[in-house]
Amino acid sequence: MPGIITIGNQKGGVGKTTTVVNLADALGRDGYRVLVIDADPQANCTSILLKEIGLREQFSLVKALEAPIEDGNLSSMACTTSNDNVDVIPNTIRCMLWERTAANTPDSILGFLRLAKHDTGLNKYDFVLIDTPPNIGAMVNNALMLSDYAIVPIPTSDQFALDGLATFLRILQNIRSQNGKLRLMGVLLTKYDSRASVYVKNRERIISFFSSKGIYVFKTTIRHNVDIDRAHMKRKTIFEFDPAKYGAKDHAALAKEIAQIVEKE
Amino acid sequence: MPGIITIGNQKGGVGKTTTVVNLADALGRDGYRVLVIDADPQANCTSILLKEIGLREQFSLVKALEAPIEDGNLSSMACTTSNDNVDVIPNTIRCMLWERTAANTPDSILGFLRLAKHDTGLNKYDFVLIDTPPNIGAMVNNALMLSDYAIVPIPTSDQFALDGLATFLRILQNIRSQNGKLRLMGVLLTKYDSRASVYVKNRERIISFFSSKGIYVFKTTIRHNVDIDRAHMKRKTIFEFDPAKYGAKDHAALAKEIAQIVEKE
């Protein structure tokens, strides 16, 4: 059974998608088999990882969710990426319509569980990483109901992202009452630019604040790296773009840190 | 009747809230009366502009929306800010529940129009600025149904924000069929960091791409400025924090540019 990790934060632009695509590639390069589920209807993950974009007419998360109840599963929707160890379940904007129709049905939080229930094809993966949208709606709830862990990216410069964490932790608590295996793996500091002293001080303040609350902060901090933006523009992971850059080194270090945490359990 | 402007982009973290709070303050300092409507349930605008946070138990957008049909209006929910020319209608997370219950009712796009219909109190404002969440749900649809203009912030470094614009323009077109006065005022380039050549080139490429499509790009570009983050951390607008900084100068220039555009019409 794979370790299933939701990358979540209802604040926008904190680096959820950036973390998912680059962490997946890093784990894949370390020899792990990884499935990425793009649970965001805006499908930014898909735009990076799915090399043949036309495939998502036949293979997508929303197609799995819309299939007749007995027919749906997740693993049959997996598509290859440029890393042989990484597959992706793409998404499309139609997922937004699905969210609306599923709104007053069990699928609004149990859809992914239903699809995963007898899905033995998932067992070939060591990790499942789920990218989620910037809200606390059906997709995040579904992802957390399926997950062993949540990782919350927080930019060291973003006050609003910090403000929103309490709300996200409440969502985790609610879901834990139904999914007892769900834990917060930790907070991941992102977009860290050490050139401005306010960001350096803020990072230290954030780390000590979370320690005092017993919340784990990853030892790896993802530094701000212009090559991360450049990789996205080229529809590549940072490793495909230039593995010598900080963005690659930081995600490689994060992959090792996460693999250790999961292996200890 | 005020000029009503939605600041929208379904991509997260592009600077919607940053633009709304600082543009409002800039317009206020130029002598215009401004109402800010925080249409995001995450209420980041509220956390900056509402000095007495307890007020939002009595005064909020969601309270207006939940009031009995004949009783609701917007202007009675307006609270003061530290700028005498700027009022804010706060929001709370309960707005997310409202969105769900309103989902299959006319209010899911007509709620704001209903509240504004006989609301003569709105006429004391020259501008209404509406901050919206990173999605294309009820709040954005409501805001656009009420608006004369939409402004779309796009960071010069963000490929996904650029990818998402086509979708946002489609939403504008759909709403225009019911609200004939709605226009895209323009795209606002944000978070512009001229230190990396890829960002300088990207900005030029974005500007020429939009010109070729007949889409107006504001002459004012909002530069990346660490003081914008510092102002948010202090719950201040950039003008309250330090009007000498780039963040203030850029939003002041934007206010002048927008006032000219609106006055020409």
Ligand SMILES: Nc1ncnc2c1ncn2[C@@H]1O[C@H](COP(=O)(O)OP(=O)(O)OP(=O)(O)O)[C@@H](O)[C@H]1O
């Ligand atoms: N370490 C970094 N260095 C430089 N740019 C970064 C870094 N991390 C993220 N970014 C940039 O920040 C922007 C937002 O990142 P991303 O889209 O991954 O966030 P998100 O949380 O998935 O956003 P959303 O909430 O909209 O889904 C993107 O332009 C991305 O390239």
Ligand SMILES: Nc1ncnc2c1ncn2[C@@H]1O[C@H](COP(=O)(O)OP(=O)(O)OP(=O)(O)O)[C@@H](O)[C@H]1O
């Ligand atoms: N010009 C700028 N210089 C420096 N930081 C900026 C600038 N504009 C925005 N930011 C920072 O980027 C982050 C995202 O900005 P903001 O919250 O305004 O975006 P948003 O589009 O409202 O996000 P959301 O979609 O989550 O509502 C914040 O930490 C903000 O301080």
Ligand SMILES: [Mg+2]
């Ligand atoms: Mg994303």
Ligand SMILES: [Mg+2]
């Ligand atoms: Mg915002």
